[in-house]
Amino acid sequence: MHLYLMSLTMIVVTTITLHFYQRRAEPIRVGVDDRGAGRPEQARLRAGLNSAIVREKPNVKWSDVAGLESAKQALQEAVYLPINFPHFFTGNRLPWRAFLLYGPPGTGKSYLAKAVATEADSTFFSVSSSDLVSRYMGESERLVSNLFQMARESAPSIIFIDEIDSLSGQRGEGNENEASRRIKTEILVQMQGVGTNNDKVLVLAATNTPYSLDQAIRRRFDKRIYISLPDLKARQHMFKVHLGDTPNNLTESDFENLARKSEGFSGSDIAVCVKDVMWEPVRKTRDAIHFVKTREGLWVPCGPEQPVATLITMQELAAQGLAEKICLPPITRLDFDKVLARQRPTVSKSDLEVHERFTEEFGEEG
Numbered sequence: 269m270h271l272y273l274m275s276l277t278m279i280v281v282t283t284i285t286l287h288f289y290q291r292r293a294e295p296i297r298v299g300v301d302d303r304g305a306g307r308p309e310q311a312r313l314r315a316g317l318n319s320a321i322v323r324e325k326p327n328v329k330w331s332d333v334a335g336l337e338s339a340k341q342a343l344q345e346a347v348y349l350p351i352n353f354p355h356f357f358t359g360n361r362l363p364w365r366a367f368l369l370y371g372p373p374g375t376g377k378s379y380l381a382k383a384v385a386t387e388a389d390s391t392f393f394s395v396s397s398s399d400l401v402s403r404y405m406g407e408s409e410r411l412v413s414n415l416f417q418m419a420r421e422s423a424p425s426i427i428f429i430d431e432i433d434s435l436s437g438q439r440g441e442g443n444e445n446e447a448s449r450r451i452k453t454e455i456l457v458q459m460q461g462v463g464t465n466n467d468k469v470l471v472l473a474a475t476n477t478p479y480s481l482d483q484a485i486r487r488r489f490d491k492r493i494y495i496s497l498p499d500l501k502a503r504q505h506m507f508k509v510h511l512g513d514t515p516n517n518l519t520e521s522d523f524e525n526l527a528r529k530s531e532g533f534s535g536s537d538i539a540v541c542v543k544d545v546m547w548e549p550v551r552k553t554r555d556a557i558h559f560v561k562t563r564e565g566l567w568v569p570c571g572p573e574q575p576v577a578t579l580i581t582m583q584e585l586a587a588q589g590l591a592e593k594i595c596l597p598p599i600t601r602l603d604f605d606k607v608l609a610r611q612r613p614t615v616s617k618s619d620l621e622v623h624e625r626f627t628e629e630f631g632e633e634g
């Protein structure tokens with residue numbers, strides 16, 4: 269038995285190691301030896317790109333994205349109209365080719381792209397620029413041209429390049445990383461689409477540092493949309509969306525109140541806040557020393573002032589085999605107050621100013 273287990277472990281370890289080496293070694297081997305081998309190389313690049321195709325819809329609906337009405341509308345127009353009403357686009361009226369979504373961190377740029385992937389009837393390619401640079405050293409440009417070619421072949425399609433800023437060199441062409449420069453050039457060429465049919469390929473890109481994009485890249489985007497911090501109404505909606513159907517006793521005016529108190533919060537700040545609030549009922553239950561038994565036989569934590577309170581803890585109830593009968597109290601307004609009191613917005617005033625200045629110069633409000 270012992271011997272059998274040992275050899276089984278050895279086999280598993282060897283398989284994992286081999287697999288690891290194959291994966292690690294593959295790009296390097298082909299990058300050097302098979303250069304110019306033609307088709308097999310292209311097939312391999314394409315196989316790599318296959319993982320960039322989003323086959324399963326991410327399940328983020330338009331309605332899950334709070335606020336950003338005009339950004340949503342512009343995207344809907346861009347992905348829906350050309351496919352369903354191609355005859356609208358005659359003469360010089362062309363479908364949108366490329367959208368740049370920019371704005372402070374955590375405002376929903378990547379999230380919005382997920383909604384596009386879910387809602388659009390197009391093939392969706394999602395690549396992050398840092399991936400392009402790091403994963404395919406030496407063959408990134410060919411990867412980019414294959415990406416665009418695949419997108420054209422499976423049109424209508426959308427190419428989403430997240431964090432496109434990581435392609436831009438740090439100030440001054442000299443310092444620019446060679447790989448990113450070549451990828452950037454190839455993207456420019458492909459987006460220009462000379463002699464190619466780019467009509468049914470929409471490029472979406474996102475960045476939270478729009479100023480770091482160089483002018484050439486910036487110009488390729490015919491629509492640049494500011495994804496700003498959520499306004500009062502959007503914040504109110506977000507608290508609701510993130511809470512979902514988790515038991516709570518918040519009223520409409522409580523949600524309004526939360527929205528007022530979270531001025532300056534980004535969507536992701538609100539998501540973080542709600543996640544933390546979700547734990548408040550758990551903490552309350554864990555720390556309670558009084559519980560009350562409901563008519564249904566459930567045990568709910570309570571204060572000592574409750575007339576029928578029993579002096580007992582969660583652990584003691586569990587020890588009596590009643591773990592399943594312990595019921596978390598609903599989330600209350602006070603739980604939110606507690607969490608909000610210790611949370612600060614992550615986007616600073618100066619961050620915001622940068623984006624507002626960029627909007628005045630090059631963009632439009634989302």
Ligand SMILES: Nc1ncnc2c1ncn2[C@@H]1O[C@H](COP(=O)(O)OP(=O)(O)OP(=O)(O)O)[C@@H](O)[C@H]1O
Pocket residue numbers: 332333334335336371372373374375376377378379380474475476498506509534535536537539
């Ligand atoms: N408008 C929004 N509506 C609903 N949820 C949002 C919204 N904005 C942000 N969120 C929440 O915050 C999370 C983070 O947002 P996301 O990753 O899209 O930010 P981002 O703008 O891409 O930030 P970064 O610039 O750092 O990449 C989302 O997964 C979502 O839960």
Ligand SMILES: [Mg+2]
Pocket residue numbers: 377378379430474
């Ligand atoms: Mg993002």
